[in-house]
Amino acid sequence: MEIRIIALIEAKPGHSIPLQEKLEALVAASRSEPGCLTYQLHRDTKNHDKFFIYEIWENQTVLDTHNNAPHFTHFVESTTDMVQTLQVNFLEAIHQP
Template structure:
């Protein structure tokens, strides 16, 4: 049984900030994937709502995710998101369902 942690983070940009949101989330891919414990990190755009994006992430453990939250690339994007989001981002933590 896997203990991986799947994260779905949802974002809504303020009007006029849609491209900046895409750019900032795209800039998170490489440094996040380089982290020990990161299995996947992929942003997705909502084709019908250009102001909305999600990131689907997979981490080996809660500790790996907590470490991610402490790193400079995350603290940078968190500050930027405070400026460009229309509402606080939504974070869902999902775990595998036992068979």
């Protein structure tokens, strides 16, 4: 079963540019992972400190692999001082086309 996620990452004041650079690197590496169907980075149009990642993974196993991948753990460790808020939301589709 596909896993769909929207993650909100809000930068601490003054950290949005370096956080965006780290997020862009994370997106590039994550998109190349087996089982990654979608990994899109977005930014709030009114608050440039807020970023959103929309993810779709083939299943829980590939998501678990992603969460333990060196590029992901490096991202988490290297951005601790930049991130004010991190919220991960798992989505359930109500209607599929």
